[in-house]
Amino acid sequence: xxxxxxxxxxxxxxxxxxxxxxxxxxxxxxxxxxxxxxxxxxxxxxxxxxxxxxxxxxxxxxxxxxxxxxxxxxxxxxxxxxxxxxxxxxxxxxxxxxxxxxxxxxxxxxxxxxxxxxxxxxxxxxxxxxxxxxxxxxxxxxxxxxxxxxxxxxxxxxxxxxxxxxxxxxxxxxxxxxxxxxxxxxxxxxxxxxxxxxxxxxxxxxxxxxxxxxxxxxxxxxxxxxxxxxxxxxxxxxxxxxxxxxxxxxxxxxxxxxxxxxxxxxxxxxxxxxxxxxxxxxxxxxxxxxxxxxxxxxxxxxxxxxxxxxxxxxxxxxxxxxxxxxxxxxxxxxxxxxxxxx
Amino acid sequence: xxxxxxxxxxxxxxxxxxxxxxxxxxxxxxxxxxxxxxxxxxxxxxxxxxxxxxxxxxxxxxxxxxxxxxxxxxxxxxxxxxxxxxxxxxxxxxxxxxxxxxxxxxxxxxxxxxxxxxxxxxxxxxxxxxxxxxxxxxxxxxxxxxxxxxxxxxxxxxxxxxxxxxxxxxxxxxxxxxxxxxxxxxxxxxxxxxxxxxxxxxxxxxxxxxxxxxxxxxxxxxxxxxxxxxxxxxxxxxxxxxxxxxxxxxxxxxxxxxxxxxxxxxxxxxxxxxxxxxxxxxxxxxxxxxxxxxxxxxxxxxxxxxxxxxxxxxxxxxxxxxxxxxxxxxxxxxxxxxxx
Numbered sequence: 001x002x003x004x005x006x007x008x009x010x011x012x013x014x015x016x017x018x019x020x021x022x023x024x025x026x027x028x029x030x031x032x033x034x035x036x037x038x039x040x041x042x043x044x045x046x047x048x049x050x051x052x053x054x055x056x057x058x059x060x061x062x063x064x065x066x067x068x069x070x071x072x073x074x075x076x077x078x079x080x081x082x083x084x085x086x087x088x089x090x091x092x093x094x095x096x097x098x099x100x101x102x103x104x105x106x107x108x109x110x111x112x113x114x115x116x117x118x119x120x121x122x123x124x125x126x127x128x129x130x131x132x133x134x135x136x137x138x139x140x141x142x143x144x145x146x147x148x149x150x151x152x153x154x155x156x157x158x159x160x161x162x163x164x165x166x167x168x169x170x171x172x173x174x175x176x177x178x179x180x181x182x183x184x185x186x187x188x189x190x191x192x193x194x195x196x197x198x199x200x201x202x203x204x205x206x207x208x209x210x211x212x213x214x215x216x217x218x219x220x221x222x223x224x225x226x227x228x229x230x231x232x233x234x235x236x237x238x239x240x241x242x243x244x245x246x247x248x249x250x251x252x253x254x255x256x257x258x259x260x261x262x263x264x265x266x267x268x269x270x271x272x273x274x275x276x277x278x279x280x281x282x283x284x285x286x287x288x289x290x291x292x293x294x295x296x297x298x299x300x301x302x303x304x305x306x307x308x309x310x311x312x313x314x315x316x317x318x319x320x321x322x323x324x325x326x327x328x329x330x331x332x333x334x335x336x337x338x339x340x341x342x
Numbered sequence: 343x344x345x346x347x348x349x350x351x352x353x354x355x356x357x358x359x360x361x362x363x364x365x366x367x368x369x370x371x372x373x374x375x376x377x378x379x380x381x382x383x384x385x386x387x388x389x390x391x392x393x394x395x396x397x398x399x400x401x402x403x404x405x406x407x408x409x410x411x412x413x414x415x416x417x418x419x420x421x422x423x424x425x426x427x428x429x430x431x432x433x434x435x436x437x438x439x440x441x442x443x444x445x446x447x448x449x450x451x452x453x454x455x456x457x458x459x460x461x462x463x464x465x466x467x468x469x470x471x472x473x474x475x476x477x478x479x480x481x482x483x484x485x486x487x488x489x490x491x492x493x494x495x496x497x498x499x500x501x502x503x504x505x506x507x508x509x510x511x512x513x514x515x516x517x518x519x520x521x522x523x524x525x526x527x528x529x530x531x532x533x534x535x536x537x538x539x540x541x542x543x544x545x546x547x548x549x550x551x552x553x554x555x556x557x558x559x560x561x562x563x564x565x566x567x568x569x570x571x572x573x574x575x576x577x578x579x580x581x582x583x584x585x586x587x588x589x590x591x592x593x594x595x596x597x598x599x600x601x602x603x604x605x606x607x608x609x610x611x612x613x614x615x616x617x618x619x620x621x622x623x624x625x626x627x628x629x630x631x632x633x634x635x636x637x638x639x640x641x642x643x644x645x646x647x648x649x650x651x652x653x654x655x656x657x658x659x660x661x662x663x664x665x666x667x668x669x670x671x672x673x674x675x676x677x678x679x680x681x682x
Contacts, residue, residue, distance in 0.1 A: 024623050081651040180627040184640040192653040192665065202646065213646070239627040261621040268620075268628055270673040271612035275636045276654050277666055278606045283598055284638075285366045289497075289518035289577030290606055291637040298613045299629045300622075302522045308540060308550065313423045315528035316614055 002176060005226035005234070016138045020235055021163075021260075026177050026224055027235045029138075033167045034231030036134050038252070042170035042230050046104060046250035049170055050097040056127045057094045064089045064096050067115040067153070073108035074154045074204070075115070075195050084195055086115075093118065093126045093149075100151055104249035109152045117150030119196070123254070136165060136233065139256055148253040150246060157186065157201035157243040158194075161268065162257035164236040168228035171248025175226045175234055176205045178219050178241040185219035186241060205243040347515065347564040353571070355476030362573055363501070368515045368562055369573045375505045376569030378472040380590070384508035384568050388443055388588045391508050395487075395590075396436045398465035406433045407457055407534075411450035415584075416492045416542075417533060426533055428453065435464055438487075439588075445489045446587040455488040457534065461592060474571075477503065477594050486591040488584055495524060495539035495581040499606065500595035502574040506566035509589030513572055514543055515562040516579040523557035524579060529607075543581045566591075 007028040008020065020027045033039055041049040067075055067086040076085050091099075096118050108115035123130045123145035135141055157178065166175075178186060178201075186201035194200065203213040210217055226234050236242055238260055246253075279290050295301045297317065306314040349370045350362060362369045375381055383394035409417060409428035420427050433441075438456055445451035461469045461483040469483055495516065504513075516524065524539040532538065541551045548555060564572050565585075574580055576597070617628050633639040635655065644652040654666045 081648050180630050183630050183634045187646050188643070190644075190647060190651040190653050192669070193651065238624055261624045262619055265617075265619055266612070266615035267673070268613075268616040270670065271609060271616045272628070272631060272636070273654075273666070273670045273673055274612050275609040275632065277670065278609045279636050280638070280655050281658065283576075286576050286598065287637055291633075291639075292519050292521050293606075293610065294613065294632060294637075295629075296521050297610065298618050299625060299632075300618070305526070308525045309527065310423075313528060313531075315530040316611065317529060 002220060002223045002225040005175075005177065005224045011138070013138050016235075024237045026175075026226065026237060026240060028226045028228070029165070029233040029235060031231050032136060032138075032233035033134070033169075033254075036167070036169070036231070038130075038134065038169050038254075039231045042252065046101060046170065049250075049252065050101055053127060054094045054097060056129055057092065058126055058128065059092055059094075060125050062091055062093050062096065062118055062121060062126070064091045064099075065115075065117045065119060067108065069108060069111050069114050071108075071115070072111050072154075073115045073152050074156070075117075076156055076200075077189065077193075077195075081190070081193075084193070086195075093121065096149070100149070100250055103151065107152045107249065109154075113151070115151055115153045117148070117153045119148055120255075121147040121149075123147055134254070136167065136256065139165065139258070143256050143258055145254050145256055148251075148255065150251055151249060152251070153246050155244040156195065157205060157241050158196060158198050159239050159241045160198065160236075160257065161238060161259075163238050163260040164255055164257050165233055166228075166236060166253055166255040167233040168230055169252040169254055170230055171246055171251030173228045173251060173253060174245045174247065175228070175236070176243040177224045177226070177236065179222055180239040180241070182219045182222050182241065185215040185222075187213045187216060201241060201243075206245075345560060345562045347562040347572075358476060358573075363575075366575050367517075368513075368564060368575065368578060370564050370566070371503070371505075371571030371573060373569050374503075374571035375472065375474060375507070375592075378505075378507065378569070380468060380472050380507050380592075381569045384590070388508070391588070391590070392439045392443065395439055395465065395468070398468035398471075399434075399436045400464060400466055401434065401436075402464050403432045404435055404438075404456065404459045404464055406431055406438055407453075407455040409453035409455075411448075411452060413453060415453045415490045416494070417453065417455070418494055418538075419527070419533070423528075423531075435459070442487060442489050443588045451489065453489065453491050455486075455491055457486055457488075458484045458593075459486075461485050472507075472592070474503070474505070474594070478596075481594045481596045483592050483594055486589075486593065488589055489587055491582075491584045491589075492544070493582040494533065495541070495543060495579050496533075496536045497577050497579045498536060498574070498595065499576065500597045501576050502593055502595050503571055504566075504574065504591055504593040505571040506568055507590040507592055508568055509584055509586035510568075511566045511589060511591060512583045512585060513564045513566070513574070514581040514583075515564065515574065516557050517560065518577040518579070520557045520560065520579060523553040523555075525551045525554065529610075539579065539581075543583075 005026045005028050007030050009030045011029050038049060038052060041052050065086050066089045071085050078085050096116060099116055103113050106112035130145060187203055188199045189202050191199050203209060203216040208216050228234055279287050297305050306317050311318050347368050347370050349372055351372045353371045353374055380394060384391040407428050408431055413427045417428050442454045445454060525541050526537050527540045529537050541554045546554050566572055617625060635643050644655045649656050
């Protein structure tokens with residue numbers, strides 16, 4: 001019922017840059033990393049893959065997310081939303097791998113054991129030789145890889161403000177993706193308490209409660225799904241919401257994040273939070289005035305808002321050269337009643 | 343070319359709150375302060391009014407705006423926008439009232455403007471003797487006095503009740519959504535606070551500013567006589583022209599926005615730095631976020647969450663304010679490379 005994500009085979013860097021990236025749509029890159037050493041090891045056995053990782057483990061501390069068996073692998077909130085349903089446990093890569101290997105006969109999905117996951121470990125910190133032996137051929141080779149390792153865990157629909165290539169190494173992983181404009185149909189959770197940094201969508205993709213979340217049916221109708229086998233990769237564009245389910249007894253994914261477009265710009269969240277604080281509780285008429293301002297000056301729905309002024313006279317709405325940024329930072333901190341340290 | 347502004351007579355507190363403010367549109371409040379002693383004095387002529395004002399003046403100097411005859415009363419930028427076409431002076435108000443009226447007989451009259459001066463701080467007796475009973479005492483009256491002048495189309499981030507004490511004043515009003523047709527000038531180099539429309543109201547250059555015709559088509563015009571009031575809602579753009587040799591207005595600004603958490607302009611500035619210059623497709627995704635969460639375009643974005651988890655979008659508490667501020671500061675610290 002959910003549309004499949006389009007599939008590319010034997011994708012080249014030229015094709016990725018000319019065709020896939022500018023489209024702003026997800027794409028399965030079938031077999032992109034099928035020849036990776038870790039993929040070959042995974043196809044031998046989880047033990048073989050873990051042997052490689054443990055051999056190179058630097059011993060750097062890591063944090064595992066641990067979810068009790070009763071939750072059947074679904075990382076989420078407590079029923080009253082007063083907290084999260086999982087805990088963070090200090091461990092190491094090798095210790096976590098040993099725990100997972102000892103539990104491959106059980107699945108959290110069936111409520112037989114806890115879900116254990118390591119998320120977004122920075123590869124060079126935990127496995128220094130990894131980058132030399134594993135490249136996608138599509139990205140800047142200096143871009144750091146991250147490891148996602150665990151048993152059959154389910155990460156609820158969320159977004160990242162990054163472009164993403166996710167390479168599946170071990171196990172089967174199902175991604176369900178929603179375009180950014182589906183936001184009103186996703187019934188998003190709190191900003192101030194999130195499982196993993198960004199808000200999540202509350203309905204369950206596999207068993208949605210459409211009585212509580214009726215508009216989610218429209219989101220599902222616009223969703224796309226991809227099932228990755230070892231060696232497959234997925235391109236997830238900036239801001240596409242995604243639900244991730246790992247299916248195997250031992251799952252590993254390697255991903256690469258990068259800021260697309262204008263990484264030199266200031267991050268967007270301060271503007272978003274400031275706007276929430278400044279506008280969310282205004283009267284509807286006042287808020288409508290500010291929506292007009294943002295649509296015109298920031299989102300440029302009417303084109304360049306200062307075409308009628310010479311560039312030199314557009315002030316802060318003119319081009320923003322990097323050397324002006326520190327001055328503006330000081331301005332912003334002053335506005336918040338904070339002094340910039342000398 | 344323009345739409346009439348609704349006229350209300352005998353406005354009471356209830357009528358203002360229940361009908362006028364709720365309508366969210368400008369309204370003429372005819373005769374609202376017709377019984378003010380200052381308006382009574384104005385009826386007896388300019389000399390009588392100036393004598394009354396001098397009797398209220400505590401002598402504290404105020405800032406005034408002065409333009410040379412060549413600007414013909416139109417406060418604006420100079421031709422290349424490198425400066426304003428007027429200067430600011432610090433002056434005694436009583437002397438300034440005389441100076442305003444004296445321009446009537448000058449061959450080369452200056453434009454002289456007492457702009458937005460606190461009545462309580464400079465004319466305390468005026469504040470005590472001229473009140474509007476339904477305006478709360480904590481809302482401060484401000485006085486505006488000048489000869490024939492034109493104040494370029496601008497907006498204020500406040501609701502406004504303005505009352506004409508002397509002379510006549512013509513307001514031309516544009517709804518906030520006309521922004522796109524007003525050709526707005528710079529934000530960080532303004533004439534007096536808010537940005538202004540770059541288009542002359544009286545001699546618009548339609549070749550340069552073709553969309554201004556659309557703004558004019560929906561503009562409202564309100565002409566105030568002594569004793570009349572005008573309600574200008576938050577964010578409505580307005581051009582002001584004084585029509586007599588000596589014009590006095592008093593206004594009251596108030597704001598229903600919650601204080602704290604930074605100003606709308608800070609949000610706009612941060613959005614310039616972080617969002618405006620994104621590639622259009624990426625910027626469009628943030629527009630989705632702003633429309634949904636910030637502007638509530640799809641209704642209440644947290645209706646499905648318990649109140650305690652609605653965060654800044656839910657019921658406001660001091661603890662939440664603190665938390666929001668911390669979150670914002672952390673985001674800013676990350677943005678500036680970890681050094682606040």
